[in-house]
Amino acid sequence: MKKTVQLKLTPTGEQRTALLRTLAGCNEAANFASERMRTERIASKFSLHRAVYADLKARGLAAQAAVRVIGKVADAYTTQRGAIKTGALKGKRKAKALAKPISFRPDAAQAFDDRNLSWNHGAQTISIWTTAGRIQGLPYVGSAEAAALVSEFRRGETDLIERGGKLYLMVTVDVPDQEPAIPDGFLGVDLGIVNIATTSDGANWSGGAVTLRRKKNAALRAKLQAKGTKSAKRLLKKRSGKEARFVRDINHQISKKITTEAKRTGRGIAIEDLKGIRERARLRKSQNTALHSWAFAQLGGFLAYKAAAAGVALTAVDPACTSQLCPACGTIGRQNRPNRDLFQCASCGHTGPADVIAAGNMATRAHHNFGAAINQPDAA
Numbered sequence: 001m002k003k004t005v006q007l008k009l010t011p012t013g014e015q016r017t018a019l020l021r022t023l024a025g026c027n028e029a030a031n032f033a034s035e036r037m038r039t040e041r042i043a044s045k046f047s048l049h050r051a052v053y054a055d056l057k058a059r060g061l062a063a064q065a066a067v068r069v070i071g072k073v074a075d076a077y078t079t080q081r082g083a084i085k086t087g088a089l090k091g092k093r094k095a096k097a098l099a100k101p102i103s104f105r106p107d108a109a110q111a112f113d114d115r116n117l118s119w120n121h122g123a124q125t126i127s128i129w130t131t132a133g134r135i136q137g138l139p140y141v142g143s144a145e146a147a148a149l150v151s152e153f154r155r156g157e158t159d160l161i162e163r164g165g166k167l168y169l170m171v172t173v174d175v176p177d178q179e180p181a182i183p184d185g186f187l188g189v190d191l192g193i194v195n196i197a198t199t200s201d202g203a204n205w206s207g208g209a210v211t212l213r214r215k216k217n218a219a220l221r222a223k224l225q226a227k228g229t230k231s232a233k234r235l236l237k238k239r240s241g242k243e244a245r246f247v248r249d250i251n252h253q254i255s256k257k258i259t260t261e262a263k264r265t266g267r268g269i270a271i272e273d274l275k276g277i278r279e280r281a282r283l284r285k286s287q288n289t290a291l292h293s294w295a296f297a298q299l300g301g302f303l304a305y306k307a308a309a310a311g312v313a314l315t316a317v318d319p320a321c322t323s324q325l326c327p328a329c330g331t332i333g334r335q336n337r338p339n340r341d342l343f344q345c346a347s348c349g350h351t352g353p354a355d356v357i358a359a360g361n362m363a364t365r366a367h368h369n370f371g372a373a374i375n376q377p378d379a380a
Contacts, residue, residue, distance in 0.1 A: 001308050002174050005149050007142040009126075009167040011135075018132040019167055020107075023160065025131045026069050027104040029056050033073045038101040045074035060131050064115040068157075072111060076102045109159040109170070117158055121151040126169070128160075140169060149173045163241065178311030183268030183370065186315070188363030189258060189303070190322070190355045191272060191296060194340065197254050198355035200363040201261070205254050210247075217243055247295050255302035259310050268313030270366030271303060272322075315366050322361040326350050 011019060033052045042048045049070050056066035080097060083089035089097060116129035124147060125137045142150075153173040161168050188200035196205045217239060224232040224239075262269045307314040325332050326345035335346040343357040344350075 001177050001305050002155070002172060003305055005142070005146045005171045005173050007140040007146060007150065007169045007171060009169060010139045010141060011167065015135050015138060016167065018130040018135060019128075019160065020162060021132065022130040023108070023110055023162060024106040025060060026065060026110040027106050027108050029059050029061055029066070030069050030073050030104040030108075031101070032056070032059070033070060034076070034101040034103065037073060037077060045071060048074050062116060062129055064113065065110075065129060068111045068113070068116075072104075073102070076104075107162040109161040111157040111159050113157050119150075119154070121147070149175065164238065175309055177308040180268070180308075180311050180313040181266065183313045184266040186268045186270040186363040186366040186370070187258065187262045187265070188270045188359035188361070188366070189272075190319075190359040190362065191299070192355060195355050196250070197258070197299070198353075198359050199258060199261070200356065200359040202353070202356050203257070203261070204355070205250075210250065213243075213246065248298065251295060251299040251302050255299060255306050258303060259306040259312055262307070262312045263310045268315060268366065268370070269303060269307055270315055270317050270362045271300060272319035272362060273316040313370075315369065317362050317365045317369065319358070319362060322365070323354060323358040325361050327357060327360055327364065
């Protein structure tokens with residue numbers, strides 16, 4: 001299972017300047033190579049290498065840095081062609097994209113590999129090439145978990161990025177999945193807007209704080225967009241990144257706690273099939289923004305990789321009618337939900353928190369599906 005681990009660099013002022021100039025120099029070279037690739041109709045990475053490698057070296061890039069810049073440019077055009085082929089890029093957006101070469105910001109990420117970036121995991125330092133010479137003993141910081149993952153499972157390239165005035169390494173690690181244990185039942189997880197996630201055990205992560213922050217951010221975005229100055233646009237960009245990190249952190253916390261509880265109790269995790277969640281949900285107009293901006297897929301992805309790493313079985317179940325199904329008598333109907341928060345069976349009177357009931361029904365459904373899969377005879 002591949003994932004990306006973030007480490008923060010703590011350079012001196014002189015080292016920071018060298019790293020930022022390296023990013024700018026590599027991306028300036030990437031723009032040069034992009035222009036050549038477009039104007040000369042170069043179709044492959046190999047042909048681009050032959051065309052621009054010597055020029056990139058003359059611009060002050062070391063051999064391996066030049067190779068990585070060429071790879072970045074070629075990959076960008078491959079991605080663009082793929083988007084056009086699949087229809088993801090079409091119409092006016094396609095015309096606009098093809099009207100000029102692909103460009104790279106001065107602070108865009110730059111890939112490094114073992115030839116121009118080496119590690120001292122014990123001291124938590126790196127040695128990295130820059131256009132001003134190699135920097136030795138550059139410290140990095142990160143959580144104990146992140147440092148351990150990088151030390152043991154680092155694979156492939158590492159990206160240097162600048163974000164919010166700080167420098168980070170985005171490290172690719174490949175963690176072997178544990179063989180999932182046969183679950184003793186399932187922990188159901190119901191997703192929503194009022195409550196981001198609710199488990200069949202009754203654990204709940206409210207979306208109240210998230211909604212409040214989103215409303216404040218939306219009001220600030222509207223104000224800055226109306227202002228339209230350069231400083232307003234810079235602040236908009238900064239706020240956008242901050243909100244994305246806020247959402248990511250919450251999704252990490254939720255997925256970690258759910259996975260930890262499932263592993264502790266020997267259960268699997270049953271999560272609703274996220275396909276079509278935006279079409280299925282019936283919300284008030286005021287909730288539409290939250291629905292369409294919350295990273296449901298990200299939360300599902302975090303649950304998937306954390307479960308795989310912990311050896312916890314995870315299954316996606318059809319969530320149809322789980323919020324209207326009585327777990328006691330099996331009656332299904334909208335009348336069982338007198339309001340958003342309460343489940344009260346119109347037939348047998350069984351009551352409980354609506355989200356917990358839905359999560360419990362998903363757990364039951366996953367258990368039945370799992371049992372049916374185990375008992376199904378092998379095909380002849």
